[in-house]
Amino acid sequence: MLQAHSLLWHYLWVAPNVLLLVLAALIWSRRLQKQFPVFLIFAAGIAIEQLVVYIADILPAVSPITWWRIFWIGLLIEALLKFALIGEIFGLVFGLYSSVAKLGKLLISGAGVVLVLLAAVVAAYTPKDNIHWIVAGAHVLEQTIYIVECGLILFLFGLVAYFKLTWSHSSFGIALGLGISACVHLATWALAANGNFAAQYRTLLDFVHMAAYHVCVLIWFYYILGPQKSTTKSPVILPENNLELWNRELERLLQP
């Protein structure tokens, strides 16, 4: 069952991408694209890219070298879409407030530069796991993308926690799914790129990778289309004595 080209393997490769296409269609039909335009492009783009790679994998006419070329192109598109999506999440959380928007942009750009440098150093120390550069290079590139992605998502969560901002239900779900996917993929690709594992263990890592992606697609479904968590039960959240509290502060402040 846990073998390449088994029924479960086919399911885990195809189902999440079909679900992602359905999610993109539902976002469009519910007119949510104005809220998450990049996520819509991301969902549709990643799903199509993955399905193209899958079809290329099962078609006997596609040679291994052509498959790896398709995989490389897909990987680069995926990276662009992911970083654009992180930018969108950042805008959704920080864009509303001018006082921190500029600083946040500066910090996240700085973090991006540091992470790219770190990922480049890690890539330089990663041993070649395949005699064909196109295969070994793809593994290292995946690892590099996931290091940067994982770091950026964590940095974003840290920044939001530091400023005590509240995530919207959907933004949190998108960031959580992206973060979980990046962490699991980083772990599996780090093992794949550095571990020199036998083929059977590589396949197991593929299963973990695909299952995690499936879970993330379900997370996106839940957070984007599921019921919105009610944040306030009552419009008045300040206590009755709040003015007294602030008055006391101001009186003290204004005393000569």
Place this chain on the structure above:
Amino acid sequence: MNLAIVLVFAALIALGILVRLAVSRSLPAKGNSSPATIIRPIDMEAFRNLINPAEDDYLRRRLAPKEFRSVRRARLRAIAAYVQVAARNASVLVRMGESALASGNPQFAESAHRLVNDALLLRRNATFALARIYLALAWPDSGVAAVRLVDCYERLSGSAMLLGRLQNPAAVVRLSPR
């Protein structure tokens, strides 16, 4: 393989943090204390005195250099304590403002947005101020410009007052003339 182990551990720790965040978000908040009761009062005049450069100059003239550095460090630690409280208050106000925004009442929207913006500005300035204070602790002879922070805190108090007044118009707001 060592590199793989490091990366796997880093990824697992990151995953743990994310899962913990997701679980804590789905659980109901502990306790029912209102954010406003968490706000700690700040003696603004005492804070103003602490950051007054004239007072520092006076102490510098009156005290021996070694004694001055010791007194200055004690004053800097006190300033840091004030700034930390101000930053904590600001984070409470961010929550209050965001709750008011989430209520969807257009009457509060503008003032709540301004409150959150000002509170975030204060938190940002407090971070910079703390960095400067800790730097000054190493070099007590340098000056610390925390005056902007005071202005910011005053504006924040005004925003919170306005939001409070809009949310509870029945309450009497007394503003002393400056």
